[in-house]
Amino acid sequence: MGTIDWREHTRPVDRGLHEALVAKCQENGWLKRGGYDWQDDPWLEEYPYEFVEAEDVSALRGFLGRGNWAIRTGIVYDDLAFIQQVNGGDEWWTLKKAPDGWEAFESWTFGGILERGAEFERAVASMQMATPEECLRLDYMLPETESPLDWRFVRTEGIAPTGEVVPCRAFVAKTAEGYEGRVFERPGLPGFCMEVRRTDPPALLLCQEGVKRPLGAAALCERVLPAAAAPGSRSLSDAVRSARGCSDSLPQRTAAPARTAEGR
Known part of the structure; x- marks a missing residue:
């Protein structure tokens, strides 16, 4: 996992982002106030919503690899957010920033993919490059190749x-x-x-x-x-x-010649 101390490369999110993520969590039965866990046990401690922002993908990887995160703990990286929805577990509600707010599109269990650094970073870069619409269609990963590039x-x-x-x-x-x-x-x-x-x-x-x-x-x-x-x-x-011929991502003119994903 490396020796990076993710604490030195993360910071608490600002108030506006915190409030936006808390509001989004109210759409998730596990994360909302009075959610499923609290319905089963009304005496359960009410965990706070705590979010930090990673300055780079290494800090994101270090944070996720820390393990044993409390429910409602999350991390933001660029236009992605990952929020723990199982207390002490490894199931991260995954959000993509869209022009009109945050879109929930997947739940990731990172597990062993964190040990495969290049694969983890490629997955994250894929999610960053994908449009919100591609994320919602679950069509957000770069294709597998024999020699994948390191984006x-x-x-x-x-x-x-x-x-x-x-x-x-x-x-x-x-x-x-x-x-x-x-x-x-x-x-x-x-x-x-x-x-x-x-x-x-x-x-x-x-x-x-x-x-x-x-x-x-x-x-x-x-x-x-x-x-x-x-x-x-x-x-x-x-x-x-x-x-x-295999891609509709480019114009034709050239200027010159809720399922769980794990290590997709």
Whole structure:
């Protein structure tokens, strides 16, 4: 599990977020005030709602691996929230932030997947990249591949057309051959942008704007990047055409060549 002390990399959520999560918990029979546990035992201690926010995925992993969390304890990471719904157990009510509030879409039992760090981080990145609609359809995981990429979430900043500096989100994956895939927000543009780059010598191989489905764009990168590392540009263009036919996440114009989940 590593040696990171998650306490040093988490902080209590602000009041507004705390109140929003408490309100959402009232829709869950286990988590609401006077819920199922308290209906069975009216003398049971009324546990508080306690939520923290993780600054990175390592802190999230460390928190979830701590174990023996009380019911109504939760953690927020980017646009995801995980709230313990079994006292002292391992069943996390999983929420996705949507424009009009939080959407509940899954219950995760993390168990052994926490020991498989790359698999855990890929699952979390998949949930981050998925749209709220994909989460509600339970279609929120990157496809399984023989050589899955290691997608890293990065908080960045950009300059809006108004000149204002605004926070942005980006997901980056690199290959050992010196190629990089990026799916990221850019102020003033709708949706996400997707790029495939060569780092040495630097070259932009593929660029796409207006991406509606970041998860689909990441899946496209996973098909294109192996071809980018192959000799010759034809393999890259062929891979783009082939992958595009399997993905509706991108426009057609290119700018350049409640069940429980556990270790899905």
